[in-house]
Amino acid sequence: MDISLIIPCYNEAPHLRQSVLDLCEILDATAYDYEIVFVDDVSKDETRQVIEEICARTPRCRYIFHEQNRGRGGAFKTGFAATTGKVTGFLDIDLEVAAHYVLPLVNLVLHDGVDVATGDRHYLLSQTHALVRTAVSWVYRGVVRASVAPGVKDSETGCKFFNRETCSKLVFESESDGWFWDSEVMARAVLAGLTIRELPVLFLRRWDKQSTVKLGNDIQKYLFEIHKFRGKVGLSISGKSPIYWSGAGYDLVMAALYGEKLANIYAAAAAHVPDGASVVDLCCGTAQLYRRHLAARGCDYLGLDFNAQFVFGNRKHGIPSRFFNVLKDEIPAADYVTMVSSLYHFRANADELLSRMLKAARKGVIISEPVENWSSKPSVLGKAAAWLSNPGVGDYADRYDVSSFEALAKAHGAKIISAEGGRNALAVFEK
Incomplete structure (x- = not known):
């Protein structure tokens, strides 16, 4: 018909x-x-x-x-x-x-x-x-x-x-x-x-x-x-931390919190993506992985995020991005599926999500995850840090440490796991 x-x-x-x-x-x-x-x-x-x-x-x-x-x-x-x-x-x-x-x-x-x-x-x-x-x-x-x-x-x-x-x-x-x-x-x-x-x-x-x-x-x-x-769709400012109200504000806060380590986090993840590979970046935020590294290396990139403010902001800069619900939407196939500093939002569903990422990836999955977190500390500062990291979807208080993240990664067959004293640990799953 x-x-x-x-x-x-x-x-x-x-x-x-x-x-x-x-x-x-x-x-x-x-x-x-x-x-x-x-x-x-x-x-x-x-x-x-x-x-x-x-x-x-x-x-x-x-x-x-x-x-x-x-x-x-x-x-x-x-x-x-x-x-x-x-x-x-x-x-x-x-x-x-x-x-x-x-x-x-x-x-x-x-x-x-x-x-x-x-x-x-x-x-x-x-x-x-x-x-x-x-x-x-x-x-x-x-x-x-x-x-x-x-x-x-x-x-x-x-x-x-x-x-x-x-x-x-x-x-x-x-x-x-x-x-x-x-x-x-x-x-x-x-x-x-x-x-x-x-x-x-x-x-x-x-x-x-x-x-x-x-x-x-x-x-x-x-x-x-x-x-x-x-x-x-994440366009409203209610129900989420001010950090997530705009892409510019998010980048400013991340730079202040991470300092020079922020550049190292994205560089470590990008090092495992070959030139010209196709990449689906889950919870892409302001697409820093692409802006800092993958664009110059000719990668076919698609950023996916629940925050429509980030999606529209990326598109204004010519970066392919679209609205995406990690918990229920089908992950598009690509050579590599990546996620930087976001897995803890879905910790209750981490095994199922990681299985879906591996299914969508033709060559590998790369996850960089914070393992040194103020928000996991039982203090006033910790509670304030947890609230500031609320994106309006998923969990934001229950974080990974090195041992729990390594246990999850090894259970799914990670080939490379590194946590070299920095804020993030890196897991690479090669297929």
């Missing part, structure tokens, strides 16, 4: 028949194998009867009826799970964004290698009676762009198309089912480093359709959802 077009429906009866005719006319003129799947979200009008009528006479159309209202995001996820199209997307069936935009968006995914293709709405000046809503929409877009999805012009457009192979995880891991889903899925696409293309589209508001948007109430809900989402 080339295209699966999902149509989330809620009280769409008045315009449903004509809109489907317009869509089928466009899609039938192509050589693409396509299907249209209606997902009715417990409409209160005759939408279900109209859908059944359409599907009875249109072989390419089928339907799914929700038993409970879930919202647009929930309806799309239901449709996505029930379809197989190489390109799977949705279009608001009121066609305020016209049917003829479907093919250009689909072609961006099928032929141009784009992961997510969506519209960037433009308005006619003649629609001045919608000035307030249009202004609110522009402001909200700016808030989303500034707070969770840098580079995205219009996160809310009611037409989005996804490369199923690269975006399935993105779609199913999105948590919102309501209107915030649009913002969330675009933000997650940015964080994942997916290729996004926005096509300018003309938005023609239909005045024969009653809007379900309640400006005051919905704005408040959206802002609250943005705040929650920022916390989930």
